[in-house]
Amino acid sequence: MNDAAPAPTPAPAPRKRARVRAPELIGKGGWLNTGGKELTLADLRGRITILDFWTFCCINCLHVLDELRELEEKHRDTVVIIGVHSPKFVHEAEHAAVVDAVERYEVHHPVLDDPELATWKQYAVRAWPTLVVIDPEGYVVAQHAGEGHAHAIAKLVEELEAEHEAKGTLRRGDGPYVAPEPVASDLRFPGKALLLPSGNFLVSDSTRHQLVELAADGESVVRRIGSGERGFAGDSFSEPQGLALLPDGRVVVADTVNHALRVLDLDSGAVETVAGTGRQWWQGSPTSGPALEVDLSSPWDVAWWQGKVWIAMAGVHQLWTWDPAEGTVGVAAGTTNEGLHDGPAAEAWFAQPSGLAAAGDRLWIADSETSALRYVHPTDTGYAVTSAVGTGLFDFGHRDGDAAQALLQHPLGVTALPDGSVAVCDTYNHALRRYDPATGQVSTLATDLREPSGAVLVGEDIVVVESARHRLTRLRLPEEAVRVDAVAHRTQRAATEVAPGTLRLDVVFQAPSGQKLDTRYGPSTRLLVSSTPPELLAGGEGAGSDLFRELALNPDVTEGVLHVSAMAASCDDDPANEYPACHVHQQDWGVPVRVTAAGASRLPLVLAGMDDEG
Numbered sequence: 001m002n003d004a005a006p007a008p009t010p011a012p013a014p015r016k017r018a019r020v021r022a023p024e025l026i027g028k029g030g031w032l033n034t035g036g037k038e039l040t041l042a043d044l045r046g047r048i049t050i051l052d053f054w055t056f057c058c059i060n061c062l063h064v065l066d067e068l069r070e071l072e073e074k075h076r077d078t079v080v081i082i083g084v085h086s087p088k089f090v091h092e093a094e095h096a097a098v099v100d101a102v103e104r105y106e107v108h109h110p111v112l113d114d115p116e117l118a119t120w121k122q123y124a125v126r127a128w129p130t131l132v133v134i135d136p137e138g139y140v141v142a143q144h145a146g147e148g149h150a151h152a153i154a155k156l157v158e159e160l161e162a163e164h165e166a167k168g169t170l171r172r173g174d175g176p177y178v179a180p181e182p183v184a185s186d187l188r189f190p191g192k193a194l195l196l197p198s199g200n201f202l203v204s205d206s207t208r209h210q211l212v213e214l215a216a217d218g219e220s221v222v223r224r225i226g227s228g229e230r231g232f233a234g235d236s237f238s239e240p241q242g243l244a245l246l247p248d249g250r251v252v253v254a255d256t257v258n259h260a261l262r263v264l265d266l267d268s269g270a271v272e273t274v275a276g277t278g279r280q281w282w283q284g285s286p287t288s289g290p291a292l293e294v295d296l297s298s299p300w301d302v303a304w305w306q307g308k309v310w311i312a313m314a315g316v317h318q319l320w321t322w323d324p325a326e327g328t329v330g331v332a333a334g335t336t337n338e339g340l341h342d343g344p345a346a347e348a349w350f351a352q353p354s355g356l357a358a359a360g361d362r363l364w365i366a367d368s369e370t371s372a373l374r375y376v377h378p379t380d381t382g383y384a385v386t387s388a389v390g391t392g393l394f395d396f397g398h399r400d401g402d403a404a405q406a407l408l409q410h411p412l413g414v415t416a417l418p419d420g421s422v423a424v425c426d427t428y429n430h431a432l433r434r435y436d437p438a439t440g441q442v443s444t445l446a447t448d449l450r451e452p453s454g455a456v457l458v459g460e461d462i463v464v465v466e467s468a469r470h471r472l473t474r475l476r477l478p479e480e481a482v483r484v485d486a487v488a489h490r491t492q493r494a495a496t497e498v499a500p501g502t503l504r505l506d507v508v509f510q511a512p513s514g515q516k517l518d519t520r521y522g523p524s525t526r527l528l529v530s531s532t533p534p535e536l537l538a539g540g541e542g543a544g545s546d547l548f549r550e551l552a553l554n555p556d557v558t559e560g561v562l563h564v565s566a567m568a569a570s571c572d573d574d575p576a577n578e579y580p581a582c583h584v585h586q587q588d589w590g591v592p593v594r595v596t597a598a599g600a601s602r603l604p605l606v607l608a609g610m611d612d613e614g
Contacts, residue, residue, distance in 0.1 A: 020140040020610070022049075022132075023122035025082065029095045029113025032102050035178030039082070039110060041138055046171025048160050049134040050081045050153065053125050055088050056101035057369065057410055057428075059298055059314045059352050060147055060587075061129040063280065065105055066257060067150040071157065072109060077172045078161055083111035086120040088128065089396060089410050090489050091428035100451070100468050104189040104207050105239075109177050126496075126605060127589045133157075136164045136171065144608045146566075146587025148282070152512030152608060159513060186221050187212060187470045192301065192413070192454035193463065194243040194251065196266065201456070201472065202251060203465070204240040211240060211253065211264065218463055218472040225269055232258045232278045235271040242301030242356070244309060246324065252309055254299040261291075261299060261311070261322055275322045275329050280315065282584045283526075283567050288330030291322055296329070301413075301454075303356035305363045306378075312353040312365065319345075319353060319365070319376065333376060333385055338588050339532065339563060340370040340392045348385035350374075351393060355425065355454065359416035366411040366424060371396035373414065373424055373435055388435055389424075389442055392532060393590050394561065397488035398429045398444075406442035407488055408433065413454035415462065417477070423462060425452040432464060432475070445478055495592040497599035500555055504602040505529065505540075507547040507566040509585065510609030515570040518582050528565040536560035536593075547607075553595055564589040566607050 024041055031038055041049075052068065054061035072081050085101075087093040092101075093115035102111050114120060123132055123140075131149060133142040133156060142156055164170035189207040196202055199216040210226035227236045232255075240262075242254035251264040252274070260276030275291035276299075285295050297315030304310075308321040310332065318334030333345035334353075341349035355366030363376040372390025376383050389403045397407035411433075413425030421436040423445060432446040432455065451468035464473045507527060511517055517524040525547050531537045539552030547566060565588045572580035589605055604611045 022134045022138050022140050023119070025051075025084070025112055026118045026122070027084070027112045027114030027116075028118070029085070029098060029115050032099060032111040032113060033107065033178060033180065034110045034176050037176065037178075039112075039176055041134070043176065044080055044082075044134070045138060046136050046169065047175070048075070048079045048136060048157055048164075050079060051084050051119075051123070051132040051134065052081060053084045053086050053120060053123070053128065053130040053132070055086055055092055055128050056098070056105065057089055057092060057352075058128045062105060062257075063147050063298070063315065064129045064131070064150075065107060067147065069108075071150055071154050074154075075157055075161075076175065078170065079157055080175045080177075081109040083107055083109060084119050085111055085113050086117050086125070086128065087115055089428050091409060091430075097451075097468070100189070103180065103183075104467075106207070108179070109175070121494075126591060127587060130606075133160075135160055136169045140610075142608070143606045143610060144585075145589070145606055146585065148583060148585045149608060151583050152515075152570075152585075155513050185470045186219075187472075189467050189470065190453075190465050190472075191239075191241040191467065192243050193456050193465050193472060194245060195456045195458060195463075196245075197249070201463070202243055202264075203472065204243060204253070206239045206241060206256075209237045209239060211237070211243075214472065218474060223269070225264065225271070230257070232260070232273075235269070237262070237271075242299065242303075242312065244302040244304050246304060246309070252302050252304075252322075254302050254311065256298050256300055256314075259296045259298060259315070261296070261302065261309070274324070274327075283336070283586055284569075284584065289328060291327050291329045294329050296320070300352075300354045301356045303358045303363060305356075305358035310356055310358075310363055310376075312356050314352045314354050314368075317350040317352060319350070333383060337528070337530070337563065337565060338369065338393070338590070340367070340372055340374075340387060340390060342374075342385050342387050344379075344381070345376065345383040345385055350385075355411065355413040357414045357416045357422065359420070359422070364414045364416065364422050366414045368410050368412055368427070369393060371408045371410055373408065373411065373422070388437070392561075394592065395488070396428075398426070398431065399488055400433075400443050401441065403435060403440045403442050406435075409489075413452065413465070415455045415457060417457070423455055425449075425455055425464065427451050427453055427467075432462070446475055449473065495559060495594040496603065497596045498553065498593050498603060499597065499599040499601045500553055500595050502601070503540075503551040503553055505549045505551055505562075505564065506602065506604045506611075507564070507607050508604055508609055508611045509547055509566070509568045509607040511568075511570040511573075512583075512608070514573055515583070516573040518569040518571040524569040526565075526567040528563075530563045532561045532563065533557065536562070551603075557595070559592070559594045562589070562591045562593055562603070564591065564605060566605070568607060 238257035281295040281297040300314040301312040351369030399407040409428035571582040
């Protein structure tokens with residue numbers, strides 16, 4: 001027996017971190033939210049800097065903006081978040097559009113406008129969103145792609161604060177953020193509009209977190225509904241979008257950032273939550289059940305069709321339904337994979353569906369990230385999805401004519417017209433387009449509409465929500481199309497050159513400090529790989545639990561896109577805690593590749609951590 005007091009447990013040694021000097025921040029668009037000051041990394045020395053590579057079309061990027069708000073507030077004296085705006089679409093490279101997006105989504109930190117992806121390339125970023133953490137001495141210490149990393153970054157920030165406080169290299173104080181001057185207007189970046197039985201309009205005033213009822217003139221404010229502050233209690237909203245009239249005369253609202261459906265009683269003004277918990281849906285969560293017990297993810301639009309409310313669930317690239325009679329929700333179409341794939345509803349792929357319009361036996365869909373117009377229709381065995389316009393994630397533009405070769409650019413709204421055709425709010429082309437199923441032709445009805453995001457029919461007129469002009473605009477439906485010079489684009493991202501034969505895919509994931517992979521119920525990681533065209537891969541596609549894969553490239557296909565979806569679950573590493581807190585990290589990549597003899601034989605994609613082989 002040893003009566004000596006036990007030796008104290010030594011403190012854990014600090015995690016050894018790679019020392020990679022952070023490249024300078026450059027972007028031809030300049031800086032926003034700095035009061036006109038040009039920032040450099042030297043200006044940020046002594047602070048923990050988090051670079052958020054984002055683009056404003058990307059729903060996952062918008063999720064990350066919301067994830068970072070608490071961290072940004074809690075560590076305001078030690079942490080500087082820098083948004084690096086890295087565009088996918090041509091419209092997103094316009095400086096004025098970035099200025100609008102920064103206000104629209106309430107970005108309260110400096111933003112570097114990088115229209116040519118210069119800083120993106122310097123940091124070897126491969127996906128939106130990507131977060132890069134730079135320590136107070138100017139070294140990159142971590143990289144995270146996708147969503148669900150806020151808790152890990154918060155832990156890392158606490159470690160860096162302690163480490164650099166002890167070294168004397170931490171500098172506390174106010175950051176470089178300078179708020180822009182507020183602008184007065186009745187609407188601020190409205191999202192969708194609904195024609196009420198009274199002849200008035202109900203508009204989702206998204207940036208002001210309210211609904212606004214306008215008189216029949218589309219201008220005079222009748223009343224405002226909602227507190228005007230972000231919130232979920234009472235009548236508060238958080239960036240509401242879609243609106244639909246229910247058979248009982250009430251209005252269902254897609255309360256987008258609250259991940260919920262709300263119902264408004266037009267007579268009393270009362271607001272009730274009918275679906276969603278206020279929490280964001282993650283992989284592994286229930287996909288059906290009692291409406292108030294199932295998480296949703298960024299519902300963007302709603303429509304009454306086939307006896308249910310159909311939901312454009314932009315956050316997970318699916319369509320869901322809410323059944324008011326049964327009080328249930330469930331997935332109706334889509335796999336959560338991001339892309340354009342038609343067929344039976346359960347097998348279809350979408351990419352941020354953002355607009356819905358019911359018309360007889362078709363539910364039309366504005367599928368924004370594929371720049372596509374699609375529809376759901378009943379079949380003998382259920383429902384199927386068909387694309388009318390659009391080819392995939394990377395092709396977009398403004399081209400009329402036969403639907404097979406016509407191009408849109410990130411449409412957010414669709415409206416059924418009396419003659420059986422549909423009007424498309426072609427948001428990033430600032431245009432109203434028309435698709436006629438009878439002829440298969442696409443035409444342009446109007447141009448010079450600033451980011452149209454929704455439209456409603458009023459007699460022989462169509463009233464368009466001009467989101468970036470903060471107003472409703474009434475147009476007479478034209479009998480003749482507007483002639484527009486055709487333009488076609490592909491995303492600016494350069495293709496990754498890979499060698500023919502076997503390609504080693506490595507998804508890099510390092511569990512956050514104090515956590516470990518959660519293996520209590522089986523594998524805690526998931527990897528899903530596919531390609532466009534499917535013939536690009538001769539082997540290696542499909543699902544598995546390892547975060548690495550040997551991919552066999554088809555020698556007859558020289559370019560395409562690899563679609564990679566990865567997920568990892570990590571939990572607090574504390575044996576004394578029977579119920580440790582667990583977190584899901586996930587990201588989808590669409591990686592354009594070109595097969596060349598001098599290409600790489602390894603493709604690393606960082607989910608969280610640093611690529612030690614890079």
